[in-house]
Amino acid sequence: EVQLVESGGGLVKPGGSLRLSCAASGFTFTSYTMNWVRQAPGKGLEWVSSISSSSSYIYYADSVKGRFTISRDNAKNSLYLQMNSLRAEDTGVYYCAREMYALSYFDYWGQGTLVTVSS
Amino acid sequence: DMQMTQSPSSLSASVGDRVTITCRASQSISNFLNWYQQKPGKAPELLIFAASTLQTGVPSRFSGSGSGTDFTLTISSLQPADFATYYCQQTYSIPPWTFGQGTKVEFK
Numbered sequence: 370e371v372q373l374v375e376s377g378g379g380l381v382k383p384g385g386s387l388r389l390s391c392a393a394s395g396f397t398f399t400s401y402t403m404n405w406v407r408q409a410p411g412k413g414l415e416w417v418s419s420i421s422s423s424s425s426y427i428y429y430a431d432s433v434k435g436r437f438t439i440s441r442d443n444a445k446n447s448l449y450l451q452m453n454s455l456r457a458e459d460t461g462v463y464y465c466a467r468e469m470y471a472l473s474y475f476d477y478w479g480q481g482t483l484v485t486v487s488s
Numbered sequence: 489d490m491q492m493t494q495s496p497s498s499l500s501a502s503v504g505d506r507v508t509i510t511c512r513a514s515q516s517i518s519n520f521l522n523w524y525q526q527k528p529g530k531a532p533e534l535l536i537f538a539a540s541t542l543q544t545g546v547p548s549r550f551s552g553s554g555s556g557t558d559f560t561l562t563i564s565s566l567q568p569a570d571f572a573t574y575y576c577q578q579t580y581s582i583p584p585w586t587f588g589q590g591t592k593v594e595f596k
Contacts, residue, residue, distance in 0.1 A: 404585075413590040414524075414575055416586065428582065428583035472522075472537055473520070473585070474538075474579060475534060476534050476543070478531040478532055478533070479531060
């Protein structure tokens with residue numbers, strides 16, 4: 370069974386940092402591109418970042434470029450999101466999602482981890 | 489960047505109704521269009537990929553159509569489990585991937 374379990378969320382002050390993790394199991398992690406998607410309270414879905422299976426291709430939304438860094442450790446079946454210079458507008462639930470090859474749809478999602486940026 | 493516009497933003501319907509949600513891309517995306525369902529407090533779930541292919545396990549009352557810039561999600565006979573928010577997403581070419589703003593289906 371495919372499982373994605375996020376962790377690392379919490380309350381952080383503006384300007385602070387946080388590192389999210391996503392533990393993957395039940396599939397060959399090294400074969401898949403992975404993504405982070407976030408959702409502000411009461412709002413829609415916003416794609417944040419993507420990393421290819423071998424970390425060769427990395428993309429970011431303009432809203433987080435220069436502040437967030439996506440990475441993965443294929444030996445640990447884990448995906449990460451290092452978030453620096455956090456702002457109030459970064460508040461929300463962060464989901465990791467598996468991306469299917471070629472068509473790029475997200476077929477499995479984690480349950481999400483809540484990040485709150487507030488003083 | 490690509491913009492995805494869904495309509496309506498919300499709708500009220502009854503069990504058994506036929507429901508149609510539309511999604512328009514700001515430029516042609518061929519059939520690289522996906523639909524997700526999200527219930528309150530839960531992660532989104534994939535319903536349809538490549539505009540019209542039903543994900544395994546999704547009931548056949550859901551269907552998708554369209555290509556280019558205009559797409560439609562149809563629920564042929566609304567069921568109680570279908571009251572949720574629906575999002576379209578384009579995955580044409582390379583990221584950034586873009587979601588529509590969502591359509592909330594509420595009980596009339």
